[in-house]
Amino acid sequence: xxxxxxxxxxxxxxxxxxxxxxxxxxxxxxxxxxxxxxxxxxxxxxxxxxxxxxxxxxxxxxxxxxxxxxxxxxxxxxxxxxxxxxxxxxxxxxxxxxxxxxxxxxxxxxxxx
Amino acid sequence: xxxxxxxxxxxxxxxxxxxxxxxxxxxxxxxxxxxxxxxxxxxxxxxxxxxxxxxxxxxxxxxxxxxxxxxxxxxxxxxxxxxxxxxxxxxxxxxxxxxxxxxxxxxxxxxxxxxx
Numbered sequence: 001x002x003x004x005x006x007x008x009x010x011x012x013x014x015x016x017x018x019x020x021x022x023x024x025x026x027x028x029x030x031x032x033x034x035x036x037x038x039x040x041x042x043x044x045x046x047x048x049x050x051x052x053x054x055x056x057x058x059x060x061x062x063x064x065x066x067x068x069x070x071x072x073x074x075x076x077x078x079x080x081x082x083x084x085x086x087x088x089x090x091x092x093x094x095x096x097x098x099x100x101x102x103x104x105x106x107x108x109x110x111x112x113x
Numbered sequence: 114x115x116x117x118x119x120x121x122x123x124x125x126x127x128x129x130x131x132x133x134x135x136x137x138x139x140x141x142x143x144x145x146x147x148x149x150x151x152x153x154x155x156x157x158x159x160x161x162x163x164x165x166x167x168x169x170x171x172x173x174x175x176x177x178x179x180x181x182x183x184x185x186x187x188x189x190x191x192x193x194x195x196x197x198x199x200x201x202x203x204x205x206x207x208x209x210x211x212x213x214x215x216x217x218x219x220x221x222x223x224x225x226x227x228x229x
Contacts (some may be wrong), residue, residue, distance in 0.1 A: 043220030
């Protein structure tokens with residue numbers, strides 16, 4: 001399974017931008033970079049994914065390094081509701097097209113009022 | 114409408130008992146998963162079914178038996194429950210696009226199993 005490395009925890013203040021880093025130096029050419037988050041007492045939820053280009057959606061932005069060995073999830077204005085564990089995942093494609101998400105430890109984001 | 118629903122949400126039982134957790138998705142997805150999150154909050158995949166066919170079976174004891182009666186349902190039956198089975202079990206589903214890594218998973222809210 002392709003590995004990712006994230007800081008264990010980060011803190012932010014409400015309404016400030018948050019940059020969550022992820023290193024994935026062993027990424028292969030066909031690996032997509034996915035971000036999920038898990039709010040307290042809830043199931044993981046999809047945030048964003050990308051392959052090579054930067055991506056934006058209503059929840060966040062994903063900045064992917066040119067060599068694809070690292071990426072950054074950007075929350076433009078953190079709210080208290082964004083406090084969660086954020087997982088950076090390389091999409092593991094198995095033989096026959098089967099896929100699985102392999103979760104690491106993630107980054108626990110604390111948002112201060 | 115809940116996209117991926119699991120029942121029960123909480124389950125407390127004695128060691129040695131047999132229990133089941135049910136999962137249903139109304140998203141029209143063809144692939145479903147079971148994940149286990151232990152007390153250290155580490156999420157590990159257990160099983161995956163595509164169109165009722167088992168495609169992923171991680172190193173899980175034989176006491177765990179998934180069953181998929183149709184592609185909208187994936188149930189998890191656990192025999193002879195042990196203390197170490199206590200965890201939160203998450204069901205998830207996706208629509209599989211072959212040979213890409215772009216599929217997005219939708220997770221249920223989880224079923225917390227406590228074995229006494």
